[in-house]
Amino acid sequence: MASNDSQVPAIMRQGKIAPWLYLLPALLVMTAFIVYPGLNTFLLSFRNNANTGWAGDNCVAGQTCWGIFENFHYALTSEIMLTAFLNNLKWIVFMVTGTVILGLLIAVLADRVKYEPIAKAIIFLPMAISFVGAGVIWKFMYNFGTGETQIGILNAVVVALGGKPVSWLTEPQINTFMLIIVGVWMWTGFCMTILAAAIKGVSTEILEAARVDGATEWMVFIRIMIPQILPTITVVMTTMVINVLKIFDIVYVMTGGNYGTEVIANRMYKEMYSSFNTGRAAAIAIVLILVIVPAMIFNIRRFREQESMR
Amino acid sequence: MKTQKIKNWLRGLSPHVILIIVCALWLLPTFGLLVTSFRPVQDINETGWWKILDAPKGEKEYNTYCAECHGKDGKLIAEADLSNPELVQKYRRSFTLIVLLKKEIDGKPHLGELEVPDENISANIATYMRRISGIESRPRFTLSNYIDALVGYRGNTTYKEDCAAGTQAVDLFCDTRDLGNARGMGRAFLNSLLVAIPSTILPILFAAFAAYAFSWMDFKGRQWLFALLVGLQVVPLQMTLIPISRLYAQLGLNGTFLGIWLFHTGFGLPYAIYLMRNFLGSLPREIFESAYLDGASSWTAFYQLAIPLSLPAIASLGIFQFLWIWNDLLVALVFLGGEHPVLTYQIGNMVTSLGSGWHLLTAAAFISMALPMIVFLSLQKFFVRGMLAGSVKG
Numbered sequence: 034m035a036s037n038d039s040q041v042p043a044i045m046r047q048g049k050i051a052p053w054l055y056l057l058p059a060l061l062v063m064t065a066f067i068v069y070p071g072l073n074t075f076l077l078s079f080r081n082n083a084n085t086g087w088a089g090d091n092c093v094a095g096q097t098c099w100g101i102f103e104n105f106h107y108a109l110t111s112e113i114m115l116t117a118f119l120n121n122l123k124w125i126v127f128m129v130t131g132t133v134i135l136g137l138l139i140a141v142l143a144d145r146v147k148y149e150p151i152a153k154a155i156i157f158l159p160m161a162i163s164f165v166g167a168g169v170i171w172k173f174m175y176n177f178g179t180g181e182t183q184i185g186i187l188n189a190v191v192v193a194l195g196g197k198p199v200s201w202l203t204e205p206q207i208n209t210f211m212l213i214i215v216g217v218w219m220w221t222g223f224c225m226t227i228l229a230a231a232i233k234g235v236s237t238e239i240l241e242a243a244r245v246d247g248a249t250e251w252m253v254f255i256r257i258m259i260p261q262i263l264p265t266i267t268v269v270m271t272t273m274v275i276n277v278l279k280i281f282d283i284v285y286v287m288t289g290g291n292y293g294t295e296v297i298a299n300r301m302y303k304e305m306y307s308s309f310n311t312g313r314a315a316a317i318a319i320v321l322i323l324v325i326v327p328a329m330i331f332n333i334r335r336f337r338e339q340e341s342m343r
Numbered sequence: 344m345k346t347q348k349i350k351n352w353l354r355g356l357s358p359h360v361i362l363i364i365v366c367a368l369w370l371l372p373t374f375g376l377l378v379t380s381f382r383p384v385q386d387i388n389e390t391g392w393w394k395i396l397d398a399p400k401g402e403k404e405y406n407t408y409c410a411e412c413h414g415k416d417g418k419l420i421a422e423a424d425l426s427n428p429e430l431v432q433k434y435r436r437s438f439t440l441i442v443l444l445k446k447e448i449d450g451k452p453h454l455g456e457l458e459v460p461d462e463n464i465s466a467n468i469a470t471y472m473r474r475i476s477g478i479e480s481r482p483r484f485t486l487s488n489y490i491d492a493l494v495g496y497r498g499n500t501t502y503k504e505d506c507a508a509g510t511q512a513v514d515l516f517c518d519t520r521d522l523g524n525a526r527g528m529g530r531a532f533l534n535s536l537l538v539a540i541p542s543t544i545l546p547i548l549f550a551a552f553a554a555y556a557f558s559w560m561d562f563k564g565r566q567w568l569f570a571l572l573v574g575l576q577v578v579p580l581q582m583t584l585i586p587i588s589r590l591y592a593q594l595g596l597n598g599t600f601l602g603i604w605l606f607h608t609g610f611g612l613p614y615a616i617y618l619m620r621n622f623l624g625s626l627p628r629e630i631f632e633s634a635y636l637d638g639a640s641s642w643t644a645f646y647q648l649a650i651p652l653s654l655p656a657i658a659s660l661g662i663f664q665f666l667w668i669w670n671d672l673l674v675a676l677v678f679l680g681g682e683h684p685v686l687t688y689q690i691g692n693m694v695t696s697l698g699s700g701w702h703l704l705t706a707a708a709f710i711s712m713a714l715p716m717i718v719f720l721s722l723q724k725f726f727v728r729g730m731l732a733g734s735v736k737g
Contacts, residue, residue, distance in 0.1 A: 051641050052565075055556035058549040059572070059612055066583060066609025067575045073586035139365060142358045154723065155366045158373070161719035161726070162712050163670030165687040169694060169708040170372045173379065173701060184391045184701075186375060218369065226727055279579060282672050286694055301581055306677070311585055318582040329577045 077315035078104050088312055104316035114317070117295045120209050124280055124296065127210065129273045131217040133266065136224030140232055141254065143225075153229070157222030164219070164282030171215045172287055175201040205293040212294060215283050220276065224269050231265035232258065264335065271332040278325050297321050380705035381484045384501075387701050395483065401471030404464050408444075408457060417475050431476035437466035488706035495526025496703075528710045531689040535711075537600055538675065538685055539668040542607035543661055549608065550615030550660075551653070555645050557616070558623040559631045569620065576613040583610065584677050591678065598682030606678055611664050622656035623649055659728045666715050666726075686711040 079101050081090035091107070092098035099106035108114055139156055143149045159167060176185025177200040183189040188198040201211045235258055243253050259266075281298035284290055290299040297317060305314035378392045389400065406415075409425070417425025425431060434440045444459050453459075460468070473479040487501040494515065496502035506517035515521050522529035556562070557569050587606060588597060596602035626649075634644045650657075668674075672687040679685060684692070690707050693700065719726050 049562070052556040052560040052562035055552040055560065055641075055645075056568075059553035059616060062549060062605065062609045063572060063575060063612050066587065066606055067578050067613070070583035070586035070590075071578050074582045077585060135365075139362065142362045142365075145358050146362060152362055152366050154720070155369050157727070158716070158719065159369070161666065161715040162373075163672065163687050163715070165670075165672050165690045165694075166708045166712045169690060169704050170376045172694065173376060173705065174372050176701075182389060182391075184388065186371070186391060186393065189391050189393075218372065221369075279581070281581075285672065286691055289695065298581055302673070302676075305585055311589070315585055318579070318585065322577075322579050322582050325579055326577050333576075 074315045074318050077311055078319045080312050080315075082310040082312045084311055088316075091312060104312045105320070107313050108316040108320045113295055114297075114300060116293060117297045117300045120294060120296050121278060121280070123209050124213055124216065124277045125274055127213045128216045128220070128277050129270055131213070132220045132224045132273055133228075133270055135217065135221045136269070137228050137266075139221070140225045140229035141258075143229065144232055153222075153225065156225055159219045160222045162219070165286050167215055167219055168283055168286030171211075171218075172202070175211060177201065202288050202294075203292045208288060208292055209294050212283055212287055215287070216277070216280065220273065224273065227265060227269050228262065231262040235261045264338075268332060268335050271328050271335070275325055275328050275332065278321065278328070376705050376708060379701060380488055380709050381486070382488075382702070383481050383485050384488070384702040385481065386483075387705075399471065399474060399481075401467035401469070401474070404460070404467045405471040408454060408460060408464075408468060417472070425472055426476050428476045428478050431472045431478060435469055435473055435478065437462050437469050440465045440469045440472075488702040489710070492703050492706040492710060493527050493529040494521040495524040495528070495530075497526065525684070526689075528686065528689060528707050531684050531686045532710060534679075534683045535669055535685040535687075537683075538603055538607075538679070539665050541600075541604045542611070542668045543665045545604060545608040546611035546615045546664060547619075547657055547660055550612055550619045551650060551657070552645075553612075553616050554619035554623050555641075555649050557620045558626075559628075559644070559649070560641060569616075573613055573617045576617065580610060580673065584673075588677055596678075598679055600679075600683065603674065603678045606674060607664075607668055610674075611667075615660055615664070618660055619653065619656060622653050626652055655725075658722075658725045662718060662722055662725050666718065669715060 077084060079088050080086070081088055087101050088103040089098065089100045091103045092100075097106065139152070143152045146152065162170075174185055174187055176183070177188055177198055178184060183192055183198055187201065192198055199207070202208050239257060240253055243257055244250075248256070279298050280296055281302065284294055284296050284299045285302070288294040290296065290303065298321065301314050301317040301321065304310045304317060375392050378395055379387055382392065382395065390397070409417075413419050413423065413425050423430065434443055441459065441462070444453050444465065446453055470479075474481060487503055490496075491502045494502055496505070496512075496515070498505055498512070502511070502515070502521075505511040506515070511517055514524065521527065523533075524530060553572070557565060583606075591597040591602050596605075630648055630652075631644055634648055635641075639647075670687065672691055675685045675688050676691070679688065681688070681692075686707075690704070690711060693704055693707060
């Protein structure tokens with residue numbers, strides 16, 4: 034970016050006003066829809082739920098009170114929020130590792146076959162579908178019949194193997210994982226595509242040299258391939274962490290955050306539009322951005338580094 | 344030597360096996376949904392979609408108990424023609440059928456040496472008889488789920504049957520006007536288009552203006568303003584919802600298309616500016632220099648040079664933004680709600696209110712997925728490019 038000034042020679046000075054006319058629409062809309070609400074949310078997080086006074090009003094007599102930070106007291110310590118944090122953590126751990134490992138596996142395998150474009154298109158297809166559509170698809174997969182017939186394929190398999198059908202989405206120990214599988218199904222294609230591009234960039238000469246020296250395919254993969262694409266893996270992982278932190282639609286559609294599947298973004302939506310607690314909702318939004326921003330800054334920096342290396 | 348060959352062959356095979364299994368698993372959920380959406384509602388709830396090619400219900404039992412005398416098509420005994428609807432109508436339920444089966448015919452048991460079947464079996468036989476007599480024509484595949492979903496039909500039979508019998512709901516007209524029914528996916532499809540098209544064009548247009556100024560015009564504060572605008576990408580969507588919906592409540596913009604267009608425009612801009620600026624900035628500067636030297640105004644240079652040259656970037660950006668909005672639930676839920684229901688909103692509603700109306704849900708989900716899938720399959724290159732570049736978006 035530092036080189037921009039040299040890019041624009043004197044002839045491109047088109048007067049003092051013209052550039053601002055070009056910028057005006059974007060500036061107006063962005064101020065109104067990002068800058069203002071961002072600052073306003075910050076303020077609201079310190080106000081009471083009806084925005085008629087400060088957050089201290091939300092305190093319950095006889096219980097710990099954080100005064101003006103009372104909304105954050107709720108956002109950081111209430112039981113439902115702790116569940117949400119724990120669930121988001123589960124999402125991060127399992128969805129990020131799941132998508133990256135599967136994406137890598139498919140990218141490596143697809144690199145060796147002739148039908149690579151078809152295989153990749155199949156894996157990438159769920160990216161084109163809405164979370165809501167995916168929610169319907171998987172609710173059907175997980176369908177739990179109380180009677181003898183199971184129309185959900187997962188339970189049909191369980192029954193065929195001699196097991197008892199499971200109510201996948203209401204069983205507290207497993208339901209979050211069932212939702213994570215949906216996320217993995219949707220986002221593996223994304224990871225695969227980026228990783229595949231990185232794999233294509235690994236020089237074949239080095240790989241061939243290692244193979245000639247007698248290295249097994251596994252060793253070539255672990256010792257040569259992985260280190261070379263490690264920067265890309267980092268970017269993909271961070272991007273996935275950001276995506277997962279904001280996960281909302283899957284949970285909203287499939288369980289509504291009930292049965293112990295609550296996540297941060299869904300809680301925020303509920304506080305705002307079911308309970309009309311704007312203060313609490315704003316505080317949750319602030320907590321969410323505080324968690325996301327470091328990951329984003331990290332990611333943009335890594336992205337830039339990579340771009341500049343090309 | 345030979346074992347070595349087989350070993351090598353197996354090693355060469357294993358990536359194919361793994362890959363094909365993974366791909367099959369990936370397709371399975373969508374495929375199941377697609378098959379189900381074409382099945383009659385009773386079938387959906389009776390058998391899994393993978394049994395679609397199985398024999399129809401009761402055929403096996405019919406063959407065991409009845410086919411020998413009555414024939415496979417039920418027509419062998421003329422005085423007891425099972426393909427005659429009037430006859431079968433009398434014995435359409437298992438209890439009437441059992442009575443008949445227990446009766447003696449010409450002094451011999453009806454079923455000969457066979458034992459009279461229990462209720463379940465005879466119910467299945469009755470089902471099969473209703474099928475071959477044509478009382479209950481249940482085709483393997485049907486389009487009625489799609490029709491019902493499009494017009495928002497909520498009843499126990501199908502829209503077509505209700506309309507034929509004249510028992511449709513009061514707000515249905517049984518003609519093309521029903522596609523505009525507020526409960527239906529037809530209307531929602533239109534609403535989704537009405538939301539997504541302007542919300543795609545506006546930010547790209549505004550971003551093109553701004554990106555042009557950032558790339559090929561000189562003004563004070565260019566650097567830091569660009570950094571600031573692009574930095575706004577980190578603000579998550581959730582953070583802007585609350586103040587905007589309060590503001591909209593005051594301005595009366597909640598539940599209006601204008602409101603959601605503006606919101607998507609604002610939220611799409613940081614990334615759009617970033618992408619457009621990168622693309623425009625990478626164009627050779629001689630073109631713009633010579634244009635200015637020839638006396639072209641900045642406006643001419645913008646719309647005669649910059650815009651046509653950046654069409655590839657606009658395509659990627661456009662597809663990304665369009666699908667992002669098409670698939671969005673949260674923003675539509677907050678700013679449009681039930682006022683102008685879009686596809687995602689409508690499906691979300693059906694999931695929570697209908698419970699297991701799978702025939703409608705599967706069809707509705709496929710209606711919403713059709714357009715993104717077509718876009719994806721036909722414009723895969725642009726789609727993937729836009730998706731990847733957009734991965735840093737908030």
